[in-house]
Amino acid sequence: MTVDRKLNPLIKGGYTFLPKFLEEAIQHPPVSFRVPKMQLAISSLAINILSLALPILTLQVYDRLLVSENIGTLRVLVSGVVIVILLEMIMRLGRSYIIGWAGAAYEHAVSCNAMRHILSAELAPLESEGVGAHLQRMNSIGKMREFLSGQALVTLIDLPFVLIFLGLVFYLAGWLVLVPLVLLALFVMVAVLLGRTLERALKKHDNADQNRVNFIIEALEGVHSLKSLALEPFFQRRFEVYQNHASAASLDLGRINALAVMLGTLFSQTMMIGVVVFGAPMAMDGSITLGTMIAVVILSARITQPVQKALGLWTRYQNFRLARVDISKTFALPVLERSDPKQLGESNGLVELVNLNFSYSSDAEPLLQDVGLTLKRGDVISISGDRGTGKTTLLKLLAGLYTPTSGEVLIDGVAATRYPARELVRHVGYLPMDGMIFRGTIWENISAFGESSAENVSEIVQLLGMDAAIRHLPDGYDTRLEGGNSDAVPPGLRQRIALARALAPKPRVILFDNADRALDKEGYNSVYRLLARLNGKATLVIVSDDLNITRLANKHYVLVTGSQMESSMPINDSLHDIVPYQEQRL
Secondary structure: OOHHHHHOOOOOOOOOOOOHHHHHHHHOOOOOOOOOHHHHHHHHHHHHHHOOHHHHHHHHHHHHHHHHOOHHHHHHHHHHHHHHHHHHHHHHHHHHHHHHHHHHHHHHHHHHHHHHHHHHEOHHHHHOOOHHHHHHHHHHHHHHHHHHHHHHHHHHHHOHHHHHHHHHHHHHHHHHHHHHHHHHHHHHHHHHHHHHHHHHHHHHHHHHHHHHHHHHHHHHHOHHHHHHOOOHHHHHHHHHHHHHHHHHHHHHHHHHHHHHHHHHHHHHHHHHHHHHHHHHHHHHOOOOOHHHHHHHHHHHHHHHHHHHHHHHHHHHHHHHHHHHHHHHHHHOOOEOOOOOHHHOOOOOOOEEEEEEEEOOOOOOOOOEEEEEEEEOOOOEEEEEOOOOOOHHHHHHHHOOOOOOOEEEEEEOOEEHHHOOHHHHHHHEEEEOOOOOOOOEEHHHHHOOOOOOOHHHHHHHHHHOOOHHHHHOOOOHHHOEEOOOOOOOOOHHHHHHHHHHHHHOOOOOEEEEEOOOOOOOHHHHHHHHHHHHHHEOOEEEEEEOOOHHHHOOOOEEEEEOOOOOOOOOOOOOOOEEEOOOHHHOOO
């Protein structure tokens, strides 16, 4: 049984108790969520009404039945109260079950929609923050789960009964009600101060934990460079600093949480002691009966339960506020607008750059300015330029990964960013210098987990000369890959697997971004032969330091940033069509 089927009874309809950004996210298919508010409200009302049975029974037993020695009536009352207590236990268990499943359904729905939003978001804003920040935001969904899964609703329903219990205490014992009222006022004041302190501690803890996670990810991603430069002691010291900050923040947060628990326990005990201390003299001088005294003690205990829940809710609310801000940043990421696949034309390999401008942020200097270029199917060009001039960025713009700041990137007459993902890979194939390997088998990686047909996969495997190397592996195409250096395949074959995945859909536009750097000799020869074979059949845009590969181009372009061209062209960030490659010196 899948998760979706398990949660199906609770994942229906809308959830009006959510903040607006979560409402909008959850209302979009395929995952939605609702809290069973009516069931929770009815069960909570029933529980609180049933909880009045014990103090009423106590009052009747001590004040009437023991005096009259009416054993028959006592038996009936005790039997009735036992049944009421059992019903209350059953109702509490049922309510806990509903809240638990509502929490699971809520976390499932919001997590799925958050991941869908991340995968649909524009790449540049997504990359502007560390991986640790996105992990923390996904974890914040779990922090919001308890607050929004129905527990807050239950607490809000229970709180009015505090007034009912106080009214009963006043009816039974008169001015003795001042004891719980004064203690409640003091408790609320301390809880408000504690909540503010907790909010500051939570912010400190989240920031320290985010910095620590970002550092760990940074170290793991560059672990080979770290070891080759013998930087282990330096990174160890840096990690110790981050860990010290995180540990100190955790300690402060733990102290405040422990203080909140202690405050709730202290309130409960002080309430009972206060009622006994001030009520006992009243019972001794006959102002109230012994039964009334015991009933008031029981009612005071009932008063503390919703208030303790409210304290827990208040402390969780501080965490919820920070978590809501975190997850709202995820849903605030701009999402690429996609066109209807039916409105897209055929894949003809036409590329157009129209007054293209791009910068990574609004306050940064433009990396690309007024770039214009038109390529038809069969055109093969190479692009060179100094480091940092934006060659890789330009290819990612052509691949639809980045959105231009202004201007257009058109592939077959449609903006590259408007292609649905499954359609874009059939028009554009992006070959990076270090291809990504996903966790799965070799066949799953090449076929993009079944997105490419077996016929296309077999054809590209043969063209890249990979079939023999893969079949020599113990499990062949079923060899598991984890995406790390522990994989049982050499780096050159891993790169060809990534290239084969991009080429299997047979795109008409191929973007070659130094994809030869990670290849071994055999792989280099296979890729070179494939590019030569595609010459004239597909549109090729080549960025490479290898002269053999760049000689495949019939035109050469130089991407310039802030330097004077030998041809005395204006200084800007444009693509300049210089001369045929054979006459250009790199």
